[in-house]
Amino acid sequence: xxxxxxxxxxxxxxxxxxxxxxxxxxxxxxxxxxxxxxxxxxxxxxxxxxxxxxxxxxxxxxxxxxxxxxxxxxxxxxxxxxxxxxxxxxxxxxxxxxxxxxxxxxxxxxxxxxxxxxxxxxxxxxxxxxxxxxxxxxx
Numbered sequence: 095x096x097x098x099x100x101x102x103x104x105x106x107x108x109x110x111x112x113x114x115x116x117x118x119x120x121x122x123x124x125x126x127x128x129x130x131x132x133x134x135x136x137x138x139x140x141x142x143x144x145x146x147x148x149x150x151x152x153x154x155x156x157x158x159x160x161x162x163x164x165x166x167x168x169x170x171x172x173x174x175x176x177x178x179x180x181x182x183x184x185x186x187x188x189x190x191x192x193x194x195x196x197x198x199x200x201x202x203x204x205x206x207x208x209x210x211x212x213x214x215x216x217x218x219x220x221x222x223x224x225x226x227x228x229x230x231x232x233x
Contacts, residue, residue, distance in 0.1 A: 102132040107139065107169055110177070111160060117179055130177040134169040141165065193218060200227070 102110070110132055117128070136155045141162040149157055157166070169175060178196075182189060197213060200220045204211045204227070211222045220227045 096126050098126050098128045100128060100130045102130055104133045104135065104171060107134040107137045108158070110134070114177060114179060115161075121181060123184065125181065127181060128179040130179065132175050132177065133171050133173060134175065136168075136170040138166050138168050140167070 110130070114130070138152055138155055138157040139160040139162070140157065141160050141164040143163055144165045151157055155168075178192075180187075180192070182192065197218075197220050201211050201213070204220070204222070209222060211220050211227060213219075214221055
């Protein structure tokens, strides 16, 4: 399996989101899948599940809509985000199957680091104690 891993460093969320949208729009059957590793300047994003959010900022940090499905999520320096730009149809993988596999990998990684983590039935993400450790973002 070919995949390109890009280390973007500290990068604005809005620019990254636009580049992911462009990547996905221009993808064809020969496009190599990519993983983007990035940190963002402080920003809150909210997805379509957050129906009526109207505050322009929280503690002077901008709040912007995104096309993802989740509620409000903070992104900031020191928080590594991995965006998966994968052609799931080409790989014949269902979205939630991939999410579950990634969650299991993360749980094993955290276990190797002596960090106890778990899943919560019916909720996406990996949890450490009662805090969500991994929000999911796919492009």
